[in-house]
Amino acid sequence: MTDHILVETAHRLTTVTFNRPEKKNAITQDMYQAMADAVNAYAADDDVRALMFTSNGDYFTSGNDLQDFATGPRGDGLPPVAQFLHAIKDCPKALIAAVNGPAIGIGLTLTLHCDLVYSAASATFAAPFVKLGLVPEAASSMLLPAIIGMAAANDVFMTGRTLTSEEALRMGLTSRVFDDGDFAAETQALAALVANAAPNAMRHAKALVRNQNAAITECMNAESEIFAAQLKSPEFGESVAALMAKRPAVYP
Ligand code: COA
Numbered sequence: 001m002t003d004h005i006l007v008e009t010a011h012r013l014t015t016v017t018f019n020r021p022e023k024k025n026a027i028t029q030d031m032y033q034a035m036a037d038a039v040n041a042y043a044a045d046d047d048v049r050a051l052m053f054t055s056n057g058d059y060f061t062s063g064n065d066l067q068d069f070a071t072g073p074r075g076d077g078l079p080p081v082a083q084f085l086h087a088i089k090d091c092p093k094a095l096i097a098a099v100n101g102p103a104i105g106i107g108l109t110l111t112l113h114c115d116l117v118y119s120a121a122s123a124t125f126a127a128p129f130v131k132l133g134l135v136p137e138a139a140s141s142m143l144l145p146a147i148i149g150m151a152a153a154n155d156v157f158m159t160g161r162t163l164t165s166e167e168a169l170r171m172g173l174t175s176r177v178f179d180d181g182d183f184a185a186e187t188q189a190l191a192a193l194v195a196n197a198a199p200n201a202m203r204h205a206k207a208l209v210r211n212q213n214a215a216i217t218e219c220m221n222a223e224s225e226i227f228a229a230q231l232k233s234p235e236f237g238e239s240v241a242a243l244m245a246k247r248p249a250v251y252p
Pocket of ligand 1: 063106128132
């Protein structure tokens with residue numbers, strides 16, 4: 001159990017809130033486990049019709065907790081991050097991302113598995129995996145080019161650049177942008193609309209649009225192998241050391 005993830009269900013809607021604002025909502029293994037459990041519980045409960053991710057604090061999430069990255073997975077079995085990624089990939093019901101601040105790493109890649117992505121005007125998106133000596137994850141190497149195009153995706157991955165909410169909207173990464181002051185009310189209203197829609201039609205619509213699960217799974221698994229190897233590499237060590245010391249990384 002962690003209070004860094006809040007899970008609340010009301011009026012057919014589950015809201016999963018990142019609640020670690022003092023660490024910019026960096027996501028730990030305990031948090032991934034809580035998120036995986038919440039998505040799986042939602043998928044299994046016919047009475048709940050929508051799940052929305054959002055956050056407390058000024059960040060959506062600064063991505064995977066860097067210390068946890070370095071520590072590596074605990075115990076046997078599928079690591080919590082993998083459980084979470086498979087849970088969102090396989091979820092047959094509506095997933096909504098209400099991106100109310102900067103979304104880094106998994107903050108961006110989880111939105112690729114959400115059916116509706118809304119962002120606040122001040123939100124930003126970045127996937128600086130290569131800057132960290134890592135590679136794209138969560139099947140983002142397949143999904144991001146498919147959504148925003150190859151050149152734009154490479155710009156995001158290879159330079160680690162940050163997209164504004166308006167750029168993300170133009171590129172099709174987010175569905176709508178709302179002013180910060182209206183964001184919570186607007187996303188709540190849209191989530192309620194989804195939660196009250198015809199459930200079978202909604203499921204069928206999702207299945208029709210998201211019809212490449214086998215290829216996405218294959219991509220995710222291939223990425224995971226390379227990602228795990230890079231985590232053990234000197235490139236990752238130097239990248240994190242440089243980030244912590246706020247100096248440029250130097251690769252031999
Ligand atoms: N993992 C672990 N801790 C993180 C974190 C992360 N991904 N992101 C932020 N934090 C922590 C900081 O270490 C700091 O902790 P401290 O107060 O105990 O020192 C706290 O959150 C606040 O962050 P800080 O860096 O002081 O805030 P900032 O506004 O100057 O910068 C970021 C915010 C997000 C730009 C910066 O923290 C950052 O670059 N984080 C790493 C992002 C990243 O590369 N994520 C991985 C993506 S794959």
